[in-house]
Every structure is written in structure tokens, then in C-alpha cells.
Amino acid sequence: MDPMRKILADWTQEVPESEIRRLLKSKTKYYLAGGLPGNLPTKIFPEILRELADYYDSDEQNVINEFQYGPTAGIPSLRKVLAERIRRRDKIDYISGAEDWEKILITTGSQQAIYIALDILINPGDIVVTPSPAYLGFVTAIVKKRGHVVTAPTDSEGLIPEYVEDTIIKAEKKFGRKVKILYVVEDSDNPKGTTLPFRRREQLYNIAEEHDVIILSDSAYKEMQFEERIPSLKTLDKDNSRVIYASSSSKEAAPLRIGYTFMPDRLHYEAEKSKGYLDLCTPTITQRIAELYYVKYIDKELPTILQKYKRQKEAAYNALLDTFPEGEYTNPTGGFFIWWQPKDEKALTFDVNKFNQEILLPNEILVVPGSAFYPPSGHSYDPEARKIEHLKVIRGGMRIGYSLLPKEMIDVGVRKLGKLLSENL
Numbered sequence: 217m218d219p220m221r222k223i224l225a226d227w228t229q230e231v232p233e234s235e236i237r238r239l240l241k242s243k244t245k246y247y248l249a250g251g252l253p254g255n256l257p258t259k260i261f262p263e264i265l266r267e268l269a270d271y272y273d274s275d276e277q278n279v280i281n282e283f284q285y286g287p288t289a290g291i292p293s294l295r296k297v298l299a300e301r302i303r304r305r306d307k308i309d310y311i312s313g314a315e316d317w318e319k320i321l322i323t324t325g326s327q328q329a330i331y332i333a334l335d336i337l338i339n340p341g342d343i344v345v346t347p348s349p350a351y352l353g354f355v356t357a358i359v360k361k362r363g364h365v366v367t368a369p370t371d372s373e374g375l376i377p378e379y380v381e382d383t384i385i386k387a388e389k390k391f392g393r394k395v396k397i398l399y400v401v402e403d404s405d406n407p408k409g410t411t412l413p414f415r416r417r418e419q420l421y422n423i424a425e426e427h428d429v430i431i432l433s434d435s436a437y438k439e440m441q442f443e444e445r446i447p448s449l450k451t452l453d454k455d456n457s458r459v460i461y462a463s464s465s466s467k468e469a470a471p472l473r474i475g476y477t478f479m480p481d482r483l484h485y486e487a488e489k490s491k492g493y494l495d496l497c498t499p500t501i502t503q504r505i506a507e508l509y510y511v512k513y514i515d516k517e518l519p520t521i522l523q524k525y526k527r528q529k530e531a532a533y534n535a536l537l538d539t540f541p542e543g544e545y546t547n548p549t550g551g552f553f554i555w556w557q558p559k560d561e562k563a564l565t566f567d568v569n570k571f572n573q574e575i576l577l578p579n580e581i582l583v584v585p586g587s588a589f590y591p592p593s594g595h596s597y598d599p600e601a602r603k604i605e606h607l608k609v610i611r612g613g614m615r616i617g618y619s620l621l622p623k624e625m626i627d628v629g630v631r632k633l634g635k636l637l638s639e640n641l
């Protein structure tokens with residue numbers, strides 16, 4: 217018996233350590249696991265740091281002002297820049313940098329933003345509907361906050377609106393509780409890499425209105441799009457009453473840990489309060505670096521970066537087509553991940569955890585097993601029975617990350633993976 221058990225909070229026993237954090241520690245030659253950005257503006261960051269150093273050096277007062285606690289909601293200049301960026305990038309035309317910048321909340325990574333959404337909305341037992349499978353950092357956080365996860369089925373375009381609506385209706389009936397949040401990653405979902413067509417975004421928005429559910433639109437991969445962007449769900453929320461939009465700079469500038477949200481005013485007020493308890497404020501200095509990066513450099517740098525990711529994705533996808541056994545897979549138009557799962561019952565029974573440890577690791581390959589993208593407890597909607605059942609885990613699925621390695625290494629690694637899969641499935 218663990219002697220600390222008596223004093224630890226219950227959630228520590230209910231929520232296991234993240235599988236991805238564990239895998240991030242492994243060093244393998246063909247690393248197809250964590251979504252680490254491999255293409256970074258390496259020349260630009262030293263330039264920004266030199267520019268900032270000159271500014272701090274020019275007047276002592278600058279240092280005193282900058283090396284301080286900042287406002288909990290973030291420094292105004294960065295909030296203005298990001299309000300303008302989401303207006304242009306995501307076509308959210310009812311926000312403007314000049315007038316509405318106070319509606320932007322800077323967070324320490326978008327992980328903090330999605331945790332805050334749970335913190336301000338979820339009472340014990342409240343239901344959150346998520347895709348199946350879904351971003352691990354969110355689904356486990358729901359259980360930590362004592363919420364109740366109900367997963368809804370997805371296909372190669374992401375959440376299926378008809379099933380989402382039935383999930384909401386049946387879950388509310390079965391558990392006698394309100395569905396509070398519908399969690400959506402519209403662009404290049406993690407782990408499946410799917411992007412919701414605009415028609416589905418509209419349908420999901422209408423369903424959320426009809427059933428009075430808040431949509432959490434996790435837009436972590438917004439900058440990492442290889443094709444023209446589809447207007448965000450937030451564009452439909454003209455009176456800013458239903459959608460929490462959360463985005464991040466992490467995929468293009470990971471070490472800064474800058475996330476940002478645009479949400480209904482009342483929720484923004486509570487979110488700022490919640491953030492105050494988590495970290496008082498996001499470091500001022502990283503906000504300043506982000507501001508310079510967004511104002512002066514990002515638009516010049518991104519096309520080259522995106523071209524590289526796209527080639528890496530193509531290398532992974534083509535190697536998969538050539539070597540994998542029969543299965544279902546995605547062909548992402550952005551982001552860092554391809555999803556593959558075997559056909560039929562093997563999707564539920566093939567143990568990718570074991571395959572990773574016993575076969576892939578000795579061959580210097582690592583992927584993330586599908587089972588990592590489910591909460592430790594919860595329920596699932598079964599589209600055949602049209603019922604809410606016990607949690608259904610696609611154990612035989614795997615997330616293949618193509619973001620870190622050069623395309624030549626990805627080609628070799630994914631071909632080896634395909635061969636080993638064919639021999640072992």
C-alpha cells in the first residue's frame with residue numbers, strides 16, 4: 217500500500233500519467249510518436265532576442281517595466297496583434313484589434329486555455345462530448361475535473377454531426393445531466409489529422425444552439441494548414457455567445473508557451489479569474505517575443521515551414537499506402553499526424569502498446585498507441601445500437617507523427633513500420 221495514498225487527492229489515483237509524456241522520454245531513431253515541431257525559424261529567434269536586448273539596454277526604465285508581473289489577461293499589444301490575426305486568418309470579421317482586443321485572453325499554452333474552459337464550466341458529473349479518439353491532454357483533464365466524457369464517432373472528416381446530436385440527446389436522457397461542452401478540433405485534429413468541412417461546422421454549430429451546448433473549438437493547428445483554411449466555427453457565432461475559440465503559437469514557436477482565446481464576455485471574465493489562480497500571468501518576456509514574431513516575421517517564414525511539413529506528410533502517407541496492411545487511414549491537409557487503424561474487430565483487439573514495446577522499439581521505431589487517446593473512464597455512443605455504451609477504445613489504432621524527422625527518415629521509418637505491421641497483425 218502506498219503510504220502517501222491517504223493524503224493524496226482522489227484524482228491522482230483516477231488519472232494515470234500521460235502515455236505521451238512517457239513516450240516523449242524515449243529516444244529512437246525513427247521517432248513517430250510525440251508531435252514535436254521539427255521545422256522552426258531557427259535564424260529568426262536569435263534575431264528577435266538581439267532586438268529585445270537592444271531595447272532593454274537602451275533605457276533602464278524599459279527593463280523595470282518589462283521584467284515585471286504583467287496583466288493576468290496578457291499584455292495589450294500582443295492581444296491587439298492576435299485579435300487582428302484571427303480576424304484575418306480565420307475570417308472572424310466581428311473582432312478587431314483596435315476595438316475588441318480586450319476579448320483576447322493570453323494563456324500559458326492553449327493547454328491552459330482548454331483546462332480553464334473545464335474549470336469554469338464543469339461541475340462534477342457534467343457531460344463533455346468529445347470525438348473518438350480525442351486529444352489526450354483534454355480528455356484526461358475532464359476526468360481530473362470530475363466531468364463525464366461521452367465519446368462520439370468520427371470518420372475521415374472528423375465528428376459526424378448526426379451522431380453528435382444523437383449522443384447529446386441520449387446522454388442527457390441516460391444520465392439525467394446536461395451536456396455542457398462539445399469539444400471540437402476543426403483543423404487537423406489530434407490524433408486523427410482530420411479537418412471538418414464547412415458544412416459539418418455549420419451543422420455542429422446548429423446542433424449546439426438547438427441543445428444549448430457550449431462548443432470548445434480547440435484550434436491548436438490553425439497556423440499549420442497546407443491548404444486554404446476553412447472558415448472557423450467561431451465565424452458562425454456572430455453574437456459571441458456559444459463558441460470558446462482557443463488557439464496557440466506552440467506549433468510555430470513551441471518554447472514561448474503562448475496560447476490565446478476569444479470567448480463569450482461572461483466566460484472571458486470567469487476565465488481570467490481562473491487563470492489568476494493558475495499562474496497569475498503568462499511571462500511578459502515570452503509575450504514580447506511572440507508579439508515581434510507575429511508582427512514582423514511569421515508571414516515570411518510560414519510558407520517555407522509549411523512546405524516542409526507537407527513534404528514530410530507526403531513521405532509518410534505514400535510509405536503507408538505502399539507498405540501497410542488493409543486498414544483505415546487519414547490523409548491530413550495540415551497538422552502533424554496521420555491515423556491508421558486495422559479493419560474490423562482488430563481495431564479493438566490488436567494491442568499496439570505491446571507491439572510498440574516488443575516489436576517497434578527494438579527496431580528503433582516508436583508510435584503512439586490508439587488507446588492513449590481515451591479517458592480513463594467514460595462512455596461512448598454506439599452508432600449501430602444508437603445507444604450510449606461503455607467506453608469503446610480503438611486499441612488497434614495508432615498515431616503516426618511526421619512533424620519531427622526529415623522526409624527521408626520518415627520514408628524509411630514508415631516503410632519499416634508497415635512491414636512490421638504486415639508481419640505481426
Ligand SMILES: Cc1ncc(COP(=O)(O)O)c(C=O)c1O
Nearest residue numbers: 325326327351406434436464466
Ligand atoms: C489538439 C491540441 N490542443 C491543445 C494542445 C496544447 O497546445 P499548447 O502547446 O499550446 O499548450 C495540443 C498540443 O499538442 C493539441 O494537440
